[in-house]
Amino acid sequence: MKAVLCKAYGPPESLVLEDVPEPACGPGKVRIGVEAVGINFPDCLMIEGKYQFKPEFPFSPGGELSGTVLEIGDGVTGVKVGDRVSGGGGHGGMAEQIVLPAAGLRPIPDGMDMVTAAAWGTTYGTSYHALKQRAALQPGETLLVLGAGGGVGLAAVELGHAMGARVIAAASSKAKLDAAREAGADECIDYSDGELKDKVKALTDGNGADVIYDPVGGPLFDQCMRCINWKGRVLIVGFVGGDIPKVPTNLILLKGCQVVGVFYGSFTGREPEENARNWDELRDLFTAGKIKPKVSQVFPLSEYAAALRCLTERQAIGKVVVKVAEA
Ligand SMILES: NC(=O)c1ccc[n+]([C@@H]2O[C@H](COP(=O)([O-])OP(=O)(O)OC[C@H]3O[C@@H](n4cnc5c(N)ncnc54)[C@H](OP(=O)(O)O)[C@@H]3O)[C@@H](O)[C@H]2O)c1
Incomplete structure (x- = not known):
């Protein structure tokens, strides 16, 4: 599968797009076919080594994403193959597949497209x-x-x-x-x-x-x-x-x-039940038409650097999204 990789700290142009093995699913986890990745400022900081959390090299940036469940690990309940989900693991989203703990995934509301679903988790949650x-x-x-x-x-x-x-x-x-x-x-x-x-x-x-x-x-x-x-x-x-x-x-x-x-x-980790209540309310606000998350630009995976640059150059309005899956 294709993945954008950070092999050493540097600007967006220092990232590379390469073929890597598909990730293996495991107990309590879910393998997801990634559709789209929402870009957040922490992604830009992480590839430069300026974020509080520093994954081991090589890693794929991309803290939040939307996609379709391809496989579920032992012990997973409440999620099934084919479900549309959004979530994130801090990094790893800029790849055709990702494995994430099932517990942190959110169902995508009816009527929300996959690009928007990739873009609202961090911003609206925060x-x-x-x-x-x-x-x-x-x-x-x-x-x-x-x-x-x-x-x-x-x-x-x-x-x-x-x-x-x-x-x-x-x-x-x-x-x-x-x-x-x-x-x-x-x-x-x-x-x-x-x-x-x-x-x-x-x-x-x-x-x-x-x-x-x-x-x-x-x-x-x-x-x-x-x-x-x-x-x-x-x-x-x-x-x-x-x-x-x-x-x-x-x-x-x-x-x-x-x-x-x-x-x-930290709130999501320390107070998961309160966070889940927030997300029930956010989904209700979306369904009622009271919030309409704005995505101003969508880039193909090959243009990952331009997408990240929108944020570092202070150009982004609302959210910028990288579309991982081909149309
Ligand atoms: N505390 C949390 O839990 C949490 C969660 C998510 C994000 N964050 C933080 O929130 C901040 C914003 O993240 P974001 O993803 O919303 O970023 P963003 O989309 O790039 O928005 C940041 C805004 O900051 C302003 N800005 C001022 N000086 C800037 C500069 N030198 N470079 C870039 N932007 C500048 C820009 O607005 P103007 O041009 O209008 O000034 C820009 O629209 C980041 O520091 C991120 O780490 C915190």
Whole structure:
């Protein structure tokens, strides 16, 4: 079978597409024919050796995927050959087949195509966990989302809107803000000039946002701490924008606010039942037409480097997907 391989850390162009043996199934596991792979920023970090988890060489990138079950191992229940499933193992998705534990797989809702199914696991799983469990976002509260045109950001905009919040989307370009507006943002802020705090205050009668969703970090974080409302919650989601920021604890005191960490991967492992409930609700939101995950670009497997580059060059809007199976 064909697989994209990382044999040494480097940029997307250092990956290679090669023939490798098919993976063997085992007890509790499922062998899947991969249809599509959703690209996330951690994929870009992993191939450069900059992610917290470092698989052994050679490995295939691709943390989440959709596909069809080809074989089930001993002891597997609840999944059968031919089922359409999505899931992921952190890496290994950019290959024609993958073996994954059956326990972590999710059924694909009726009416969802395989490309979308590959693209919504990490982003909607992370953003729903962040807004629901970590921020306890309430209807009528104001939610500010940074990086609002990116993967997790656009999902946070759409979910915040579906949860009844007033959503302020913040991003670096008109195209990203247009996508956020389409996903339900009530207000849009272009921070490409480096200005965020005063624009948020102008839209909130000087109070600031009740919840801030920050996957960007870098220099914008300090401004977030200065435009969070009294008793607000600042969600720490990621650091694509540069250095890991320091938290000014005097502002936590003055605003009576909370700075809250979000680690979706740990949540799924430590609280699987709560995560399963989240996914029942996410499937209901999709079926009711309240969320429509946006995939802006689809690349064939041979163009894996271009797909990863969309994220490293800050071009992706919503999700970028690599189609592994030939049409
Ligand atoms: N905590 C968790 O559990 C969890 C789970 C999933 C992902 N994450 C993290 O969330 C972050 C976003 O992931 P994603 O997959 O949504 O990425 P993405 O689709 O590439 O979106 C990231 C957004 O960040 C902004 N950005 C600012 N500076 C950037 C830079 N130097 N390079 C690239 N983008 C930059 C971009 O928006 P503008 O151009 O509008 O600024 C971009 O749209 C990553 O740090 C990832 O590791 C965390």
